[in-house]
Amino acid sequence: MSRRLPRKAVVIVGLGWTGSIMAYELAKTGLDVVAIERGPWRDTASDFNIGTAADELRYGIRLDLFLRTKQETITARNNMSQTALPIRRWGAFLPGNGVGGAGVHWNGQTWRFLPDDFRIRSHMIERYGEKIMPADNTIQDWPVSYDELESSYDRFEYLAGISGKAGNLRGQIQPGGNPFEGARMREFPTPPLKQGYAQDLFTKAAAEKGLHPFPRPSANISTAYTNPYGCSMAPCTYCGFCERFGCANYSKSTPQTCVLPVLMREPTFEARTECEVTKVNLSADGKRATGVTYVDRNGEEWEQPADLVLLCAYGLFNVRMMLLSGIGKPYDPNRNEGVVGRNYAYQCGGGATGYFEDAKFNPFAAAGSLGAAADDYNSDNFDHGGLGFVGGGSMTCAYTNGRPIAYHPVPPGTPNWGSKWKRAVRDTYQRVANVGVQGSVMSYRGCYLDLDPTYKDPLGRPLMRMTFDYQDNERKMSAWMSERSNEVVKAMGAKQTQMSRLNGPWSVVPYQTTHNTGGAVMGSNPKTSAVNRYLQSWDVPNVFVMGASAFPQNAGYNPTGTVGALTYWALDAIVGQYLKNPGALVQA
Amino acid sequence: MNRTTRRQLLSASALVALTGTAFGRSFRNGLPWSPNEAYPPSPITPRAWQFFSPDEVAAVDAIVDRLIPSDDLGAGGREAGCTVFIDRQLAGPYGVHDGLYMDGPFPPNPLPSQGLQSPVTPRQQYRQGLAALSAYCKATYAGRVFASLSHEEQDALLTAMEKGEAKLPGYDGRSLFAAIYANTIEGYFADPVYGGNRDMVGWKLVGFPGTRYDYRDVIDKPNQPYMLPPVAMQGRPAWGQLP
Numbered sequence: 025m026s027r028r029l030p031r032k033a034v035v036i037v038g039l040g041w042t043g044s045i046m047a048y049e050l051a052k053t054g055l056d057v058v059a060i061e062r063g064p065w066r067d068t069a070s071d072f073n074i075g076t077a078a079d080e081l082r083y084g085i086r087l088d089l090f091l092r093t094k095q096e097t098i099t100a101r102n103n104m105s106q107t108a109l110p111i112r113r114w115g116a117f118l119p120g121n122g123v124g125g126a127g128v129h130w131n132g133q134t135w136r137f138l139p140d141d142f143r144i145r146s147h148m149i150e151r152y153g154e155k156i157m158p159a160d161n162t163i164q165d166w167p168v169s170y171d172e173l174e175s176s177y178d179r180f181e182y183l184a185g186i187s188g189k190a191g192n193l194r195g196q197i198q199p200g201g202n203p204f205e206g207a208r209m210r211e212f213p214t215p216p217l218k219q220g221y222a223q224d225l226f227t228k229a230a231a232e233k234g235l236h237p238f239p240r241p242s243a244n245i246s247t248a249y250t251n252p253y254g255c256s257m258a259p260c261t262y263c264g265f266c267e268r269f270g271c272a273n274y275s276k277s278t279p280q281t282c283v284l285p286v287l288m289r290e291p292t293f294e295a296r297t298e299c300e301v302t303k304v305n306l307s308a309d310g311k312r313a314t315g316v317t318y319v320d321r322n323g324e325e326w327e328q329p330a331d332l333v334l335l336c337a338y339g340l341f342n343v344r345m346m347l348l349s350g351i352g353k354p355y356d357p358n359r360n361e362g363v364v365g366r367n368y369a370y371q372c373g374g375g376a377t378g379y380f381e382d383a384k385f386n387p388f389a390a391a392g393s394l395g396a397a398a399d400d401y402n403s404d405n406f407d408h409g410g411l412g413f414v415g416g417g418s419m420t421c422a423y424t425n426g427r428p429i430a431y432h433p434v435p436p437g438t439p440n441w442g443s444k445w446k447r448a449v450r451d452t453y454q455r456v457a458n459v460g461v462q463g464s465v466m467s468y469r470g471c472y473l474d475l476d477p478t479y480k481d482p483l484g485r486p487l488m489r490m491t492f493d494y495q496d497n498e499r500k501m502s503a504w505m506s507e508r509s510n511e512v513v514k515a516m517g518a519k520q521t522q523m524s525r526l527n528g529p530w531s532v533v534p535y536q537t538t539h540n541t542g543g544a545v546m547g548s549n550p551k552t553s554a555v556n557r558y559l560q561s562w563d564v565p566n567v568f569v570m571g572a573s574a575f576p577q578n579a580g581y582n583p584t585g586t587v588g589a590l591t592y593w594a595l596d597a598i599v600g601q602y603l604k605n606p607g608a609l610v611q612a
Numbered sequence: 613m614n615r616t617t618r619r620q621l622l623s624a625s626a627l628v629a630l631t632g633t634a635f636g637r638s639f640r641n642g643l644p645w646s647p648n649e650a651y652p653p654s655p656i657t658p659r660a661w662q663f664f665s666p667d668e669v670a671a672v673d674a675i676v677d678r679l680i681p682s683d684d685l686g687a688g689g690r691e692a693g694c695t696v697f698i699d700r701q702l703a704g705p706y707g708v709h710d711g712l713y714m715d716g717p718f719p720p721n722p723l724p725s726q727g728l729q730s731p732v733t734p735r736q737q738y739r740q741g742l743a744a745l746s747a748y749c750k751a752t753y754a755g756r757v758f759a760s761l762s763h764e765e766q767d768a769l770l771t772a773m774e775k776g777e778a779k780l781p782g783y784d785g786r787s788l789f790a791a792i793y794a795n796t797i798e799g800y801f802a803d804p805v806y807g808g809n810r811d812m813v814g815w816k817l818v819g820f821p822g823t824r825y826d827y828r829d830v831i832d833k834p835n836q837p838y839m840l841p842p843v844a845m846q847g848r849p850a851w852g853q854l855p
Binding site: 064065067069070071073074075076077078079080081082085086092093094097100101102106107109110111112113115218219220221224259261262263264265272273284285288289291293294295296297298299318320321322383384385386388389390426427428429432440441442443446447449450453454478479480528529530531532533 | 636637638639640641642643649651652653678679683685706711712714715719722723724725726727728729770793801802803805806815818822823825826827828830831832835837
């Protein structure tokens with residue numbers, strides 16, 4: 025039997041990037057805001073302490089900062105004919121845990137999606153005709169345009185101090201930046217990171233091939249910076265402990281560095297940690313959320329009434345919360361009806377590795393977003409005629425780290441162990457450079473999320489089930505991108521190269537990317553989207569759902585920049601419209 | 613030192629912080645922070661084995677030393693402490709699948725793409741697997757155990773296990789090989805605080821500087837060798853700080 029707590033104006037589920045931004049901006053208006061986070065409190069000084077942060081085994085391999093699967097996991101299968109089984113040990117993707125969420129352990133690659141990405145369905149059909157669209161796709165245009173989101177991208181980038189070089193300032197192409205990007209109103213808040221030797225080779229080789237290389241935008245920032253909230257950051261030291269780690273230098277943009285110092289001073293804000301929200305409570309008619317129920321670390325159940333509920337957990341867990349709470353109609357792939365769980369997508373890799381004769385790449389001198397990129401093969405920046413696929417990816421030569429448990433490359437054909445292997449490990453560590461692809465994944469009728477019929481979490485709630493595989497469209501795209509990458513690696517001077525391939529079914533085992541998107545997508549039609557253009561539930565208008573769960577399909581970039589932009593976009597609608605007149609912001 | 617840290621509070625009661633509303637932890641009116649609060653790993657003790665029996669130590673020593681032999685490039689797996697590392701890992705939370713979802717059902721034939729689908733813990737895996745290896749060796753090599761085989765015999769058997777061709781009695785040789793291989797790599801390259809990578813031998817092999825955490829000078833000098841020796845969480849032997 026749960027006990028009822030005093031009402032709050034706003035309850036936020038999950039205190040990561042989206043939750044902390046929402047909490048600060050809403051508490052600033054004087055509203056009583058409580059954020060309920062199932063993981064622990066985390067701060068830089070204690071939890072990412074410089075004496076303990078650079079520990080590959082603890083954080084990189086044993087995954088100390090991540091959600092324990094025992095608490096919640098996902099069941100997975102490749103298609104509807106299989107039986108999904110729980111992911112018992114995280115592999116393909118790594119959901120975060122605790123205050124700061126994935127904003128703690130991310131690499132910091134902070135992109136804007138391209139203007140074409142927001143209307144990819146219309147754009148591709150206009151340019152190539154209906155026949156280019158892949159079989160069984162459920163690709164749909166976003167309900168917002170790049171131009172509408174521009175100022176929200178800008179606010180997130182200035183919040184986070186992103187380091188980069190503009191390629192398009194108010195329509196003027198800028199040397200040294202990405203000429204394909206949408207127009208931005210002003211320069212990045214901080215200059216780009218310095219690049220290493222491999223990036224210098226890439227930049228030269230790519231330019232010689234007619235591509236347009238540029239330093240990729242980074243949330244490991246290049247100089248000291250104080251953001252508009254008054255939070256200060258320090259320059260990145262290229263320590264090579266970004267992804268999977270907290271930053272001890274206050275150099276990575278995170279809720280800890282960019283929001284929490286001011287959020288925690290707001291007198292109307294409270295954070296409750298180690299409390300797991302079990303469901304959003306609805307009124308008898310199901311049209312209004314009355315608050316949330318959560319279980320604290322002692323197993324006690326509490327009801328937190330609230331006027332407004334913001335789902336700010338990791339995208340996958342937002343979707344599950346909606347399914348468990350009965351918010352929106354669950355997606356049924358057989359009938360292609362329903363919306364919650366629909367259009368789950370991911371990210372697809374590709375690229376080529378080059379083994380050089382003689383180089384000192386010093387891969388340990390790295391940052392999560394250090395890298396030189398080229399966008400010539402992203403989205404529809406190139407002619408897709410005759411290629412047989414939709415989409416593309418950003419191509420990047422990067423080192424995120426040289427941590428040796430996971431990174432000790434050897435050339436193809438080397439034995440897996442023994443003296444020859446050991447010698448190859450020694451001889452190769454300094455001589456490998458990679459050109460990798462961050463590829464788009466389209467949405468399909470058979471790739472979706474629903475509740476698992478068998479497996480349950482410790483509280484007895486069904487786990488969420490993921491049905492996903494790379495489709496032919498993505499496999500063709502990845503293979504084509506790998507060939508382009510291989511050309512560049514060769515031009516960089518590699519003696520031997522190896523292309524990566526999407527072979528076999530998608531597997532939960534090797535790490536690929538924590539860019540899980542969709543499941544609660546935004547749209548202009550309530551029959552094909554779970555939330556409207558302001559991330560407001562069509563069915564329960566006092567519930568808003570943040571995160572990459574809103575992406576109708578995934579673009580060829582890391583998602584966080586767009587997640588941040590959507591947060592400010594939704595925030596403006598909540599503050600400017602919803603709070604003045606609570607109700608549906610878009611009429612169905 | 614008598615100070616109350618956040619995590620000590622976790623195990624006590626959060627009532628103090630909570631103004632009588634709810635359990636869990638509540639934070640408001642400023643960042644919670646106390647001086648010198650940090651959560652370092654516990655350095656391993658170099659003394660008695662915590663999980664392995666003497667026979668198991670002999671077998672694992674022999675295996676890790678074939679996977680990473682001692683040679684002119686430096687210490688191998690045994691000398692680097694990989695066996696100690698694995699022993700301490702198995703004795704700790706890793707050994708019991710701590711934190712992993714282990715509810716059934718466990719279907720008999722999961723797809724390879726579905727990953728770990730066995731309730732067998734790393735401790736059980738080593739105990740059962742090494743026993744099976746011992747039985748296999750005694751039956752195949754006239755009563756000898758793995759540690760007493762020649763290097764050539766050891767390499768041939770490990771290769772057969774890796775390929776799934778060696779049929780250990782009642783145990784999947786490939787999964788035993790995969791576990792030892794992964795843990796050996798971890799031990800060879802993890803921070804020495806965990807018992808392996810002795811004298812940072814793995815880091816020296818590849819030229820990884822360890823925990824130095826600041827390479828702005830390296831970025832400024834592309835394609836130049838890095839000359840400083842590695843540093844671990846507990847410092848460097850030259851500083852007199854390693855156990």
